[in-house]
Amino acid sequence: MTVIILRKATKILGIAILLMLQSCYFGAGLVEKDITADYSLFANGTMDELCIIYHSDKYSNRLIIPETVFAVGHNTDFIIAKSHPKNSDNGIDKSLTYYHIIEIEKKSTEQSLNLTLEQFEQKRKRLNIPNDLDFDIVYKELE
Numbered sequence: 001m002t003v004i005i006l007r008k009a010t011k012i013l014g015i016a017i018l019l020m021l022q023s024c025y026f027g028a029g030l031v032e033k034d035i036t037a038d039y040s041l042f043a044n045g046t047m048d049e050l051c052i053i054y055h056s057d058k059y060s061n062r063l064i065i066p067e068t069v070f071a072v073g074h075n076t077d078f079i080i081a082k083s084h085p086k087n088s089d090n091g092i093d094k095s096l097t098y099y100h101i102i103e104i105e106k107k108s109t110e111q112s113l114n115l116t117l118e119q120f121e122q123k124r125k126r127l128n129i130p131n132d133l134d135f136d137i138v139y140k141e142l143e
Contacts, residue, residue, distance in 0.1 A: 042061075
């Protein structure tokens with residue numbers, strides 16, 4: 001009887017370990033959402049890690065917008081995003097909002113980042129970003 005219980009416990013423990021290792025080994029994150037073919041929203045362990053990354057080649061990613069992104073919109077030419085800064089002491093600072101414009105064809109980290117609302121609106125006009133491009137992906141818990 002003890003041997004049967006021990007075998008079942010070992011089997012259950014083995015399956016649990018495999019499941020945990022599989023998510024670590026294969027890089028499964030909490031959020032892995034493609035915005036375009038080259039840009040993705042990504043958070044590994046907690047939602048406050050949500051950032052935008054650029055897939056620079058098959059096995060390499062570059063951070064474009066750091067934690068904590070909470071709203072994104074895009075079309076074929078642009079990605080727009082809003083974020084709150086995050087620091088290790090106090091977490092997310094929701095009293096401050098940064099605006100970002102990513103020109104998809106640039107395919108680089110040289111983008112219009114950390115803009116004020118006024119700078120964002122001016123840059124949006126200068127780049128002829130259509131008014132109907134809005135923030136259609138919103139994480140309310142981070143807003």
